[in-house]
Amino acid sequence: MAHAPLPIAPRGFGETMRTDAWWIQPLVVFLLLSTFIVYSTWAAFQNAHYAWGPYLSPFYSPELFGDSPHSWFGPKPGWWPAILPFSPALLILWAPGGFRFTCYYYRGAYYKAFWADPISCAVGEPRTSYRGEHSLPLILQNVHRFFLYIALVFLVFLSHDVWKAMWFTDAAGNVSFGIGVGTLVLATNTLLLGSYTLGCHSFRHMVGGILDRISERPLRKAAYDCSSCLNRVHMRFAWASLISVGFADLYVRLVSMGIWTDWRIL
Numbered sequence: 001m002a003h004a005p006l007p008i009a010p011r012g013f014g015e016t017m018r019t020d021a022w023w024i025q026p027l028v029v030f031l032l033l034s035t036f037i038v039y040s041t042w043a044a045f046q047n048a049h050y051a052w053g054p055y056l057s058p059f060y061s062p063e064l065f066g067d068s069p070h071s072w073f074g075p076k077p078g079w080w081p082a083i084l085p086f087s088p089a090l091l092i093l094w095a096p097g098g099f100r101f102t103c104y105y106y107r108g109a110y111y112k113a114f115w116a117d118p119i120s121c122a123v124g125e126p127r128t129s130y131r132g133e134h135s136l137p138l139i140l141q142n143v144h145r146f147f148l149y150i151a152l153v154f155l156v157f158l159s160h161d162v163w164k165a166m167w168f169t170d171a172a173g174n175v176s177f178g179i180g181v182g183t184l185v186l187a188t189n190t191l192l193l194g195s196y197t198l199g200c201h202s203f204r205h206m207v208g209g210i211l212d213r214i215s216e217r218p219l220r221k222a223a224y225d226c227s228s229c230l231n232r233v234h235m236r237f238a239w240a241s242l243i244s245v246g247f248a249d250l251y252v253r254l255v256s257m258g259i260w261t262d263w264r265i266l
Contacts, residue, residue: 015123015124016120016122016123017122018120018122018123022121022123025112025120026112026119026120027113029110029112029113030113030114032239032242033110033114039246040093040097040246040249043057043249043253044059044087044090044093045085045087045090046253047066047085047087047088047089049252049256049257050063050068050088050249050252050256051063051068051069051070051252051256052182052252052255052262053169054164054165054167054169055161055183055186055252055255055262056068056070056161056252057248057252057253058158058161058189058190058245059093059245059249060087060088060089061154061157061161062092062154062157064088064091065077065080065088065091066088070164071088095151095154096154096245098143098150099144099148099150099197100238102140102141102143102144102147103144103200103238104144104200105235105238106238107141144202145206148203151197151200152197152203155190155193155194155197158186158189158190158193159190159194161186161190162190165183165186166178166179166183168264177266178264178266179264179265179266180262180263180264180265181251181263181265182251182255184265185247185248185251186248188244189241189244189247189248192237192241192244192245193244193245195230195237196230196234196237196238196240198227198230199227199229199230199231199232199233199237200227201231203227204227204228204231207220207223207224207227208220208221208223208224208227209224
């Protein structure tokens with residue numbers, strides 16, 4: 001006996017038959033990402049309290065031009081337009097920001113939280129068509145692999161910052177080895193950022209995913225297996241590293257302002 005197909009009426013925005021609290025996850029993602037965007041933007045424009053002693057905020061690393069002792073090429077260059085605000089962070093934050101913005105995980109997260117595309121499984125969307133990432137502007141998300149190359153270089157800079165954070169200068173100008181709470185904060189942040197970056201889908205593909213017979217390349221296979229291990233918890237490292245990089249800047253900022261005291265452990 002033939003059956004006519006049942007018409008399926010499109011759901012309106014937010015309509016669903018789900019009875020669980022499906023809206024909690026996109027709401028939490030929206031709040032966390034919004035908080036980080038607001039704070040990081042504010043911190044980037046401050047151009048102050050981003051360094052203390054051997055510590056340098058990861059938002060400002062590498063400091064190409066600036067007033068702190070960590071600056072590579074001295075203070076603000078004379079060619080900088082007077083009408084534009086200057087901050088060392090504005091020269092470099094586009095790179096790690098671009099890496100996160102085009103990240104495969106974050107794309108799925110903020111598409112849901114900010115654009116409701118889709119807001120959640122089996123929940124009505126605010127649109128009736130689907131364009132995907134094959135046309136402008138979302139086709140530009142494919143530059144993620146190139147941001148990965150830059151992010152790998154930034155890990156070297158941040159690792160060097162951790163090394164510098166182990167050498168303290170006393171009032172007499174003598175430099176000695178030591179470990180402060182700030183050293184551990186910067187080291188933890190670099191470890192989490194490294195775990196997030198090296199577990200990236202593009203990095204995993206780069207080290208071994210392009211090979212047909214990876215078993216014939218033992219070094220590539222070892223790197224692929226290590227990246228795959230990190231990739232399994234990529235979401236956790238994405239959020240942990242986001243929180244850690246924001247806290248690292250906050251820690252250096254509050255110590256520089258004299259609000260927090262950097263306790264020396266060693």
